[in-house]
Amino acid sequence: MAExxxxxxxxxxxxxxxxxxxxxxxxxxxxxAKEHHHCPRRDLTGREKVVFWALRIYLIFMVGVVVYQIWxxxx
Amino acid sequence: xxxxxxxxxxxxKSMKEPKTAADLRGGSALESNLLSRENDAVVITHEDxxxxxxxxxxxxSRARRGxxxxxRLFWLLIGPGIxxxxxxxxxxxxxxxxxxxxxxxxxxxxxxxxxTFLMACVVQEMTVRLGAATHRGHAELIFDRFGPFWxxxxxxxxxxxxxxxxxxxxxAIRAGLGFFGVRPVVAVSSALLVLAxxxxxxxxxxxxxxxxxxxxxxxxxxxxxxxxxxxxxxVGRAVLTWKPLPGGLTQDTVLxxxxxxxxxxxxxxxxxxxxxxxxxxxxxxxxxxxxxxxVLGAFLAAVAAVATMLATAxxxxxxxxxxxxxxxxxxxxxxxFIGYWGAALFALGMFEAGMVAxxxxxTSSAYAFGEVARRPHSLNLPFRQGxxxxxxxxxxxxxxxxxxxxxxxxxxxIVLVVNVIAVLAMxxxxxxxxxxxxxxxxxxxxxxxxxxxxLALGVVTVLIAAGLLFGISVVAPNALALIGGx
Numbered sequence: 001m002a003e004x005x006x007x008x009x010x011x012x013x014x015x016x017x018x019x020x021x022x023x024x025x026x027x028x029x030x031x032x033a034k035e036h037h038h039c040p041r042r043d044l045t046g047r048e049k050v051v052f053w054a055l056r057i058y059l060i061f062m063v064g065v066v067v068y069q070i071w072x073x074x075x
Numbered sequence: 076x077x078x079x080x081x082x083x084x085x086x087x088k089s090m091k092e093p094k095t096a097a098d099l100r101g102g103s104a105l106e107s108n109l110l111s112r113e114n115d116a117v118v119i120t121h122e123d124x125x126x127x128x129x130x131x132x133x134x135x136s137r138a139r140r141g142x143x144x145x146x147r148l149f150w151l152l153i154g155p156g157i158x159x160x161x162x163x164x165x166x167x168x169x170x171x172x173x174x175x176x177x178x179x180x181x182x183x184x185x186x187x188x189x190x191t192f193l194m195a196c197v198v199q200e201m202t203v204r205l206g207a208a209t210h211r212g213h214a215e216l217i218f219d220r221f222g223p224f225w226x227x228x229x230x231x232x233x234x235x236x237x238x239x240x241x242x243x244x245x246x247a248i249r250a251g252l253g254f255f256g257v258r259p260v261v262a263v264s265s266a267l268l269v270l271a272x273x274x275x276x277x278x279x280x281x282x283x284x285x286x287x288x289x290x291x292x293x294x295x296x297x298x299x300x301x302x303x304x305x306x307x308x309x310v311g312r313a314v315l316t317w318k319p320l321p322g323g324l325t326q327d328t329v330l331x332x333x334x335x336x337x338x339x340x341x342x343x344x345x346x347x348x349x350x351x352x353x354x355x356x357x358x359x360x361x362x363x364x365x366x367x368x369x370v371l372g373a374f375l376a377a378v379a380a381v382a383t384m385l386a387t388a389x390x391x392x393x394x395x396x397x398x399x400x401x402x403x404x405x406x407x408x409x410x411x412f413i414g415y416w417g418a419a420l421f422a423l424g425m426f427e428a429g430m431v432a433x434x435x436x437x438t439s440s441a442y443a444f445g446e447v448a449r450r451p452h453s454l455n456l457p458f459r460q461g462x463x464x465x466x467x468x469x470x471x472x473x474x475x476x477x478x479x480x481x482x483x484x485x486x487x488x489i490v491l492v493v494n495v496i497a498v499l500a501m502x503x504x505x506x507x508x509x510x511x512x513x514x515x516x517x518x519x520x521x522x523x524x525x526x527x528x529x530l531a532l533g534v535v536t537v538l539i540a541a542g543l544l545f546g547i548s549v550v551a552p553n554a555l556a557l558i559g560g561x
Contacts, residue, residue, distance in 0.1 A: 013119055013124070017119075017124050017127075018119065020124065020127045020128065020131060021119050021123045021124060021127040023127075023131075024126075024127035024128075024130035024131045024134065025123060025126060025127050025130060025356065026210070026358055028209075028210050029123075029126065029210045029356060029358075030119070030123055031118075031120045031122050031123055031451075031453075032118035032119070032120065034210065034211065035449070038215075038219045039209070039211070039216060039219035039220055039516075039517055040219075040220075040516070041219065041220060041221070041222055042220050042221070042514070042516070044221065048510070051506065052225060052503075052506065055502050055503040055506055056228065056503060058499075058502065058503075058539070058542070059232070059499055059500060059502075059503055061546075062499040062542050062545075062546055063496070063499065065545070065546045065549050065550060066492050066495055066496060066499070068549060068550070069492075069549045070492060
């Protein structure tokens, strides 16, 4: 059974609310747990980096095309 | 109780449940990390208490047998999927569908739009699994897993796209209410007021129900379509044969093609649905219902989209082209065919489309900002605790609304390019999603199966091909002839 500290209980969280959170939420749903434990970073492989950059260049190029279309449209 | 953050320390060990998400998916690195730190002090917030209350109701319904508890469970769990799909039936989307019906009538674009909603289902299903498995938003996962360099790229894409889209939502709001003679400043201010009032609930569940109710008004385009007396045999033929496509493949057709794709699959949808699922507290047990929610939302949105095209098809038959998006011209042009009340419903639909989307899109920005800035981000937060979340949401909406009121701003061009930009920004966003949902370290056994990956890659291929087709049509329009165009 979980322990409720006196000071914490005094802050206004009732025993019912405490029990409710404990039983209804999964461990990694608790906000403070999520704040303290983030997903570890992963290293991208060379191939993944190439795909990431290719799509980034594609996006920049295509936005240029949109700007060109607007420019010709306005003219 | 609602005043501030309430603290309570306890041992993480005691939080273990008989069957957790980690148990179900074979234990992810993230969850192992959490569970291994058994002596860490954890703080309970107001947000946790609200979410736990919602989850208790879900558990109670799930524990009972029979039709009523099943229906209750369905009612409790639906929301993010329907909201994201009907939210994407937004101002520029409905204008795209209206322009499509007016420009091409009943034909190729009816089955094409249905196909785009199937594509949206494939994409959004991945966010359901990702959100339920990790309980984290999309922006947070991108930052954590791929680092700030790629994280900021995706955030800039999202924020720029969201802001431009928000501007168009207020254009739709202004145009919709303009039909009834409401002055632009009054229309835009009223919309901002509605947005702020919805936030005042400080409760995800209440907010979701209010916006869901409003989103249902998207189906107002169905009676408008019926008033237009569509040729149902032509609709049937179009669905079966994907024909006709008046004018063939031209630069104009490609633009409409891209606008219609952008009307159903856009980056903000990924961010919104995953964050909403985390905020609602869905778990791996709810994935099946999350899928039902998404498919139901896509179905309702497709019905509204097709209805809009059918509603404006009389303009095509009578060779009337509505080009000025700023003056609710569609509704006015349709008045001779569907009467005043039909036109009024159409204008009301435009207002609703802009209103719901303005709320969902600004919320997706606020979620993403909070996740990246490590600030509280939940619709369950009281204002004082979630100040940055609510302020980002409101500031973005106010800035977009103000832009619409500036005289001389080329609103027509903004409307036209918003959906196109959404399609162009989608492949990089989908790559992040694809990699995350296939990441065994965070997804465990819930990684995408082969069929889901094939479908996802198919969607990416279609989006890139559509983008390149658009590029060719702009840079070298004559080259369209090489692929059967004009």
